[in-house]
Amino acid sequence: MKLVFVTGNAQKLNEAARILKKHELINESIDIPEFQGTSKEIVIAKAKLAYQKLKKPCFVDDTSLCFNAWNGLPGPYIKDFLRFVGVEKLPSLLDGKDNSGYVLCSIGYAKSEDEILFFEGRINGKIVSVGGSDRFQFDRIFIPNGHDKRFSEMTIEEKNKISHRKKAFEAFNAFLEDE
């Protein structure tokens, strides 16, 4: 099956291709705005808009970092928290509070304009001071539960074995198997 992944990120495309390996992945890098809302609301809105532009089935993804002390926020706004607060300072906003949280990868798949499916992968962990390589921004402040290393201190292979993105794409892949 041909699948259109709307992303401008080559690394995401490679990772998705590895998991969705029975399918032919086609990349479209169209301009879709970032909406406000929950991760789920955002990927559903983006998938619908992508379908309206491309006129064919397609999927989008979005990544969140969620603080339990903030009831799940910054969530999808993590991109602007990294942009304006910065990864060095961000963990200090939780000083004196519960530093547990989770990372989410959310996928919206538009089968048609009005049939949007949603898939999600979640990894619980802790938000800690910055460390490790600067490969991905919030990977430098997140240690998944059951591990003693930040995502940024793992090899890409180690991280990809356990990541939120892997879980989300596996859920999407399982759905496609049953289609």
Place this chain on the structure above:
Amino acid sequence: MKLVFVTGNAQKLNEAARILKKHELINESIDIPEFQGTSKEIVIAKAKLAYQKLKKPCFVDDTSLCFNAWNGLPGPYIKDFLRFVGVEKLPSLLDGKDNSGYVLCSIGYAKSEDEILFFEGRINGKIVSVGGSDRFQFDRIFIPNGHDKRFSEMTIEEKNKISHRKKAFEAFNAFLEDE
């Protein structure tokens, strides 16, 4: 001059009409999504989209609550912080930190699809524990500098004399006078 204000909020419309009193204000309540970005980026994108839908000059506004300790965030995401964290708990996220901040009203005025003007009103103050009437949500946790009452403890008239929205609409009005 006829001016189209894209808002679903009757109170905002009345307040704008009082300040822009030389102009005929027309309300259009079309559905424009909330985008991510800075307040300025958001109202510019929304005004442009509103123009594309209405095919005539129009303006939109947006309100932010900005914490200095968070480098200006939550900013325009205050709506989701109120939705998910709640006004009662929100001030406690600043426990042990600088509780100064500011409120912003941002206006985007689309004269044409590609000529978008931007106006802003800002009031500095402090983020404090919840109090006063429940008239507006973040008015219950904000004391403007030079005052000893939360916005929610002022009469509407008192607040409107000093508000960020008044400042922004006055700046917009001054621009229109010179047009």
